[in-house]
Amino acid sequence: MSRKINFGAGPATLPLPVLEQIQEDFVDYKGMGLSIVEMSHRSKTYDEIHHEAMALVSELLGLPDNYKVLFLQGGATLQFATIPMNLLQGKKSCDFTITGRWASKAYDDAVKLGKVNVLYDGKENGYTELPDPRTLKVSPGTEYLHITSNETIGGIQWHGWPDTGDVPIVADMSSDIMSRRFPVEKFGLIYAGAQKNLGPAGATLVIIRDDLLEKCDESLPAYLNFKIQANKDSLYNTPAVFAVYAIKLVLEWMKDEGGVEEFEQRAERRSGALYGVIDAYPEFYRSPVAKKDRSKMNVVFRLPTEDLEKKFLAEAEAKGMIGLKGHRSVGGCRASLYNSMPVEGALNLAEFMKEFVEKNG
Numbered sequence: 001m002s003r004k005i006n007f008g009a010g011p012a013t014l015p016l017p018v019l020e021q022i023q024e025d026f027v028d029y030k031g032m033g034l035s036i037v038e039m040s041h042r043s044k045t046y047d048e049i050h051h052e053a054m055a056l057v058s059e060l061l062g063l064p065d066n067y068k069v070l071f072l073q074g075g076a077t078l079q080f081a082t083i084p085m086n087l088l089q090g091k092k093s094c095d096f097t098i099t100g101r102w103a104s105k106a107y108d109d110a111v112k113l114g115k116v117n118v119l120y121d122g123k124e125n126g127y128t129e130l131p132d133p134r135t136l137k138v139s140p141g142t143e144y145l146h147i148t149s150n151e152t153i154g155g156i157q158w159h160g161w162p163d164t165g166d167v168p169i170v171a172d173m174s175s176d177i178m179s180r181r182f183p184v185e186k187f188g189l190i191y192a193g194a195q196k197n198l199g200p201a202g203a204t205l206v207i208i209r210d211d212l213l214e215k216c217d218e219s220l221p222a223y224l225n226f227k228i229q230a231n232k233d234s235l236y237n238t239p240a241v242f243a244v245y246a247i248k249l250v251l252e253w254m255k256d257e258g259g260v261e262e263f264e265q266r267a268e269r270r271s272g273a274l275y276g277v278i279d280a281y282p283e284f285y286r287s288p289v290a291k292k293d294r295s296k297m298n299v300v301f302r303l304p305t306e307d308l309e310k311k312f313l314a315e316a317e318a319k320g321m322i323g324l325k326g327h328r329s330v331g332g333c334r335a336s337l338y339n340s341m342p343v344e345g346a347l348n349l350a351e352f353m354k355e356f357v358e359k360n361g
């Protein structure tokens with residue numbers, strides 16, 4: 001078997017030992033005579049997996065006791081709506097930073113469900129730069145400040161956090177959760193679709209602080225109500241059992257490998273190798289984003305012409321490196337380097353990028 005080196009943005013590569021474990025467990029889970037996707041979500045077996053996965057999230061992120069971990073469905077996209085529904089209730093206000101494609105989508109839903117003050121809009125610079133976090137001042141009466149910690153399409157990532165005083169930050173961490181340490185206490189709510197850094201598609205991680213849970217709108221329909229979900233430990237209805245099980249395996253693997261600190265270093269090494277090549281050949285490769293805001297998860301780059309980009313993608317693919325095409329809205333190339341991407345995968349790509357300039361530059 002030869003596995004591709006998969007730089008796709010999501011659903012993304014998973015650790016080989018996790019895939020092998022799933023294969024081993026799949027048909028006959030631990031000798032029970034049935035698979036994990038065929039048993040009751042109320043069974044002791046599933047219940048243990050579910051709670052273990054939640055406990056691993058808390059452990060790896062060092063969450064204090066007043067944060068609750070939820071596994072919901074509907075992707076990060078449903079959270080664009082569910083969060084304002086719970087916390088704005090049609091009348092309260094929040095602050096937003098519009099930093100790219102994903103923040104824009106979150107904003108579009110939030111304005112339908114409450115009042116939104118825009119503290120920053122990167123439209124003029126084509127979403128290639130983030131605001132200086134020190135310059136952001138939250139608005140009076142705001143419930144929270146929403147940020148997108150890593151813009152997966154644009155390739156920019158927050159490397160410092162705004163000082164919001166008592167106002168909680170709500171962050172979409174879909175594409176960089178567990179890839180670095182961060183001061184949890186600044187955040188009231190963190191959410192992430194699983195399919196980039198955590199596991200397969202189907203589950204969405206939501207981490208919410210107690211005081212925000214208390215503020216949730218009681219009149220919301222049950223599934224959308226964070227408080228009901230929290231009181232039921234995300235077992236109000238059938239959870240995404242397979243996704244939660246696979247997330248548990250990924251998190252166990254991460255813990256064995258050294259935890260978030262280790263993955264922070266890997267992210268640095270992977271992205272450092274690629275930015276190193278981009279900076280070494282400024283006549284050939286170009287990073288369209290502000291240097292200070294470069295993402296360590298999604299490295300976006302351009303070649304001198306679109307024809308060379310096509311050739312680059314084709315030759316990379318012939319070498320087993322796939323998923324390097326930039327998002328259809330921006331073009332160019334993008335290497336997604338999530339937690340499960342081996343450092344060697346990025347080093348291979350860096351090597352290929354050098355060879356490619358030498359032949360075509």
Ligand SMILES: *Cc1c(COP(=O)(O)O)cnc(C)c1O
Nearest residue numbers: 075076077102152172174175193
């Ligand atoms: C992929 C992505 C989303 C969308 O996630 P879904 O789970 O498909 O809804 C939202 N935000 C960010 C930052 C993403 O990278």
